[in-house]
Amino acid sequence: MIKVSVIGAKGRMGGNVVNAVTQADDTELALALDAGDDLTQVNPDNTDVAVEFTVPSVSLDNVLALIGQGVDVVVGTTGWTDEKLDQVRAALAAAPRKDQAVFIAPNFAISAVLADYFAGLAARYFESAEVVELHHPNKVDAPSGTAIHTAHTIADARRAAGLGPMPDATETDGGSRGQVIDGVHVHAVRLRGLNAHEEVLLGNAGEQLTIRADSFDRGSFMPGVLLAVRSVSAHPGLTIGLDKFLDL
Numbered sequence: 079m080i081k082v083s084v085i086g087a088k089g090r091m092g093g094n095v096v097n098a099v100t101q102a103d104d105t106e107l108a109l110a111l112d113a114g115d116d117l118t119q120v121n122p123d124n125t126d127v128a129v130e131f132t133v134p135s136v137s138l139d140n141v142l143a144l145i146g147q148g149v150d151v152v153v154g155t156t157g158w159t160d161e162k163l164d165q166v167r168a169a170l171a172a173a174p175r176k177d178q179a180v181f182i183a184p185n186f187a188i189s190a191v192l193a194d195y196f197a198g199l200a201a202r203y204f205e206s207a208e209v210v211e212l213h214h215p216n217k218v219d220a221p222s223g224t225a226i227h228t229a230h231t232i233a234d235a236r237r238a239a240g241l242g243p244m245p246d247a248t249e250t251d252g253g254s255r256g257q258v259i260d261g262v263h264v265h266a267v268r269l270r271g272l273n274a275h276e277e278v279l280l281g282n283a284g285e286q287l288t289i290r291a292d293s294f295d296r297g298s299f300m301p302g303v304l305l306a307v308r309s310v311s312a313h314p315g316l317t318i319g320l321d322k323f324l325d326l
């Protein structure tokens with residue numbers, strides 16, 4: 079049995095992870111912690127893998143503390159920057175165990191992982207590409223971590239193909255053209271009734287390809303979370319993206 083502690087256990091995602099870990103045959107719930115709880119309770123005696131779903135403002139500190147406690151960590155919280163990732167790598171280099179592992183996924187839903195992958199395959203064939211992400215209005219960050227990741231995926235593919243900037247005659251923009259991430263426009267919608275959705279629009283003269291992923295409920299993330307829990311310890315160091323654990 080894999081002993082799993084959940085950080086952010088009272089949250090929308092953390093609560094689902096508690097249930098998923100309790101119900102799976104090969105995992106058992108160790109500690110369920112939330113804001114105000116002492117993370118030093120989490121240690122290799124009671125925990126193999128800690129799963130962290132909190133808020134972007136606290137996630138880095140939590141992950142650094144968990145690394146220091148000697149456990150492997152699966153992270154779903156958004157808000158990761160290159161600087162924060164470097165701090166995780168440095169902490170892993172100084173970790174109590176030399177084979178310690180941290181896994182971070184912008185999105186654990188197979189539909190979203192594949193949408194990102196397909197966008198990377200398609201991007202080099204199109205003049206234009208934009209990302210629209212649509213989420214529930216309780217989400218605190220915009221654009222979504224998934225959309226930021228997809229924008230970089232598209233930009234990397236365009237660079238590798240030698241594509242230049244996208245056509246765009248816009249001269250005035252009060253914000254309507256969205257946030258530009260790595261040269262890709264990203265638009266965020268917050269709407270009651272939605273959960274987590276992403277559309278990648280790719281255009282050429284006279285044609286369009288749309289790649290869309292919809293997570294209608296948070297259960298859609300749980301197979302990916304469990305896959306990460308089962309896989310993380312075999313991948314020492316920092317790994318980013320569920321595609322690394324899939325045979326794509």
Ligand SMILES: NC(=O)c1ccc[n+]([C@@H]2O[C@H](COP(=O)([O-])OP(=O)(O)OC[C@H]3O[C@@H](n4cnc5c(N)ncnc54)[C@H](O)[C@@H]3O)[C@@H](O)[C@H]2O)c1
Nearest residue numbers: 086088089090091112113132136154155156183184185186
């Ligand atoms: N990777 C994915 O597939 C995926 C899917 C859904 C959501 N998310 C991300 O996961 C994060 C959480 O989303 P949510 O909808 O569950 O949010 P939420 O607000 O429902 O839950 C966050 C929880 O974290 C707790 N928390 C706050 N500070 C804490 C601290 N210092 N220590 C421990 N717990 C603390 C809160 O009390 C709350 O219970 C967000 O960043 C969201 O974007 C990722």
Ligand SMILES: O=C(O)C1=N[C@H](C(=O)O)CCC1
Nearest residue numbers: 156184185217222223224274
């Ligand atoms: O509901 C959220 O919040 C989600 N956050 C992640 C993101 O920002 O990409 C994943 C999708 C759901």
